Amino acid sequence: MEKIAVVTELQPGIFQIRGLNGSSHSYVIKGNYKNVMIDSGSDQNFPVLERGLFQIGLKVRDIDLVINSHEHCDHIGANRYFHESAMIAAYRLAASKMISDDYYVTMYKGNDLNEIPMRVHLWLENMTRIDLGNYSLRIFHTPGHTSGCISIVETTQGLLFSADSVFAGGTLSYIAESGSIGDYIDSLTRLRCLACRPSILGMVAFQRRPSKISMRQSSMLKNF
Numbered sequence: 001m002e003k004i005a006v007v008t009e010l011q012p013g014i015f016q017i018r019g020l021n022g023s024s025h026s027y028v029i030k031g032n033y034k035n036v037m038i039d040s041g042s043d044q045n046f047p048v049l050e051r052g053l054f055q056i057g058l059k060v061r062d063i064d065l066v067i068n069s070h071e072h073c074d075h076i077g078a079n080r081y082f083h084e085s086a087m088i089a090a091y092r093l094a095a096s097k098m099i100s101d102d103y104y105v106t107m108y109k110g111n112d113l114n115e116i117p118m119r120v121h122l123w124l125e126n127m128t129r130i131d132l133g134n135y136s137l138r139i140f141h142t143p144g145h146t147s148g149c150i151s152i153v154e155t156t157q158g159l160l161f162s163a164d165s166v167f168a169g170g171t172l173s174y175i176a177e178s179g180s181i182g183d184y185i186d187s188l189t190r191l192r193c194l195a196c197r198p199s200i201l202g203m204v205a206f207q208r209r210p211s212k213i214s215m216r217q218s219s220m221l222k223n224f
Contacts, residue, residue, distance in 0.1 A: 005052035011157060013134065017052030021045045024075045027161060028056060029154075031132025034064035037086075038152060038161055040078035049078060061085040065122075065130070067137075069163030070149040071097045072176070073107045079118060089122035091141055094148025097178070105146070105178050124150065142191060144184025145173040151191060160194060 006018040013030040023045035027038040035058065041049055053059060063086045068076050071094035079088055090098060097105045098118040126141040135154050142151045145164045152161040164173050165187060172188075175181050 002051070003048050005048050005055060007052045007055045009056075011159065014154075014159070015052075015056050017041075017049055019045055019074070020048050022074060023048075023077070024069075024163075026052070028053070028058065028063070029132060029135055029137075030056075030058075031135055033131070033133045035062055036065045036067060036130070036132065036137070037063045037082075038067050039069050039075040039163065040066050040082060042074045043077035043080070046078040046081055050081075065089060067124075067130075067139075067150075067152065068094060068098070068120075069152070069161070070094050070146045071102075071106045071178075072146065072164070075163070076106065076118065083119050087121040088119055089124055090120050091139070091148045091150045092123040092125065093143070093178075094146065094150075095120040095123045097148065105176070140190070140194075142187035143180065144175065144187045145179050146176050147178040147180070147183070149179075149187070151187075153194060160191070162191065165191065 003020055008016045008018070010016055015028045017026045017028065019025045019041045021042060021044040023041035024039045026041050026049055029036045050060065053062070060081055063082055065087050066079060066082050066089065068079070068088070068090040071090065076098060082088065098120055101117070124139050126139065128139040130137040136156055138153045138155050140151045140153060142149050142165045149163065149165055151163060151165050153159065154161070167173060173184070175184060
């Protein structure tokens, strides 16, 4: 039985396609110049993603740019379906792990269906700007969950796409293999300073194991 795609229009031309099967959500921004997707989700979830695109009047080939928020397989697994028609973008510390088949960090081998070489066409840097005409995206490097994590701010409306830096309900993330609790606290401090509207937050995609943190670090995290 086919699973129904749950699509929500968050702002005019900005859509959330809810991830299933342990996948991240995907966000689609219909720009005047280009159509952008934030996170393709897991390989297993691609049929749901494709149906979600169809619901908003798009096909896979209509996506011009896929931005990966970080290097985990539940966010990058379906990139393979966009390789030929779209540019794939990730922060440079995520991109290096993706193209080198670093399965320990990406968890790609154990969680997705196909082991294929990953492509990253655009290696992003902190403060990269992407102008879509009607919307404008700004990339912020927010390491912590992983070394290559980014958050994305849509600057005309003040929308924050936090991905796995902060989950729905304000739930904080865990620290993965390439992450750092110190970097995470610094990233949360910087995100808190952004004058953004209520955020478009990430999701808990699969079981998280607790991070080992000190009492002082725990106290610092309670301030967020």
